[in-house]
Amino acid sequence: MYRLPPQANRQGTFRLQLFTAPGLRPVAIATQKPGTGEGASLTNAAETYAATVWQQHFPDDPEPPIWLAHMIIDDMRDLTMVTFTVDPAKHTLREPQWRQISPTSVDALVGGPVDLERGSGFTPPEIEPDPEPTYVARWVMMLPRPAPFRKNGCMAAGVPWWRRLGRQLVPRRGGRDCCWYHGGDWHTVSNLAIRLAAQAKASGVSFEDTPPYVLDHPDSQGLTEWEREALLSLMVDTIRPYAPWPRREGYNNGQHRAQALLDAGVRRILIEHLAE
Structure with missing residues (x-):
């Protein structure tokens, strides 16, 4: 079992299999069962997981190992190859891109059969007191950079500063038919969520x-x-950014909605914040 080191500043575990051969780029296969106490998912912490394995196991290599992420959710298997924009000098990764890969292709990649089960030896991390969650309003312009992993054409990863500012000056209202996230007026929903959540707290x-x-x-x-579905999502499936823009920590949840909010030029949004 692989566990993130303390300096990663987040908790996460997964099964790590490393395949090496002389003259070939290493292959790393990370297998995880989200929702079983494993911490941050292989999707939401892709850059951190892959970069940490690179730094710990292959510090002299100019690029990270080929990174395969395998998530087991009940009877569903999600097996993907993840590529990144690489900073060799800092051993850091950003802008992950996912594409599906078959178990047969994995076997061919490493030159033999691969056990894609979670494996034994998983020890959940010690239970720590949960921080108290609360709803807070945040400036949308300061949300971290989204990296949507769904391939909708309207979900181009990232929103540069000039686009953030431009949408604040000329906001978009109403909806589009490209996807659910852009399908309605986030201005109306956000204002209502912030007002009623503050009223509830008071x-x-x-x-x-x-x-x-x-x-x-x-x-x-x-x-x-x-609008009711969107309001429900803000209250139950909360947006949970790790740190404000321009830092690159990303999201625990909600980056597709964050992309839509930035695109629409919404001023403020309700997020879930964990009090220290």
């Missing part, structure tokens, strides 16, 4: 009871179907 409503408070509030009853 009334002494707990974090856990805030979603039904917001969704059952009379002001939420006139929303369109898309």
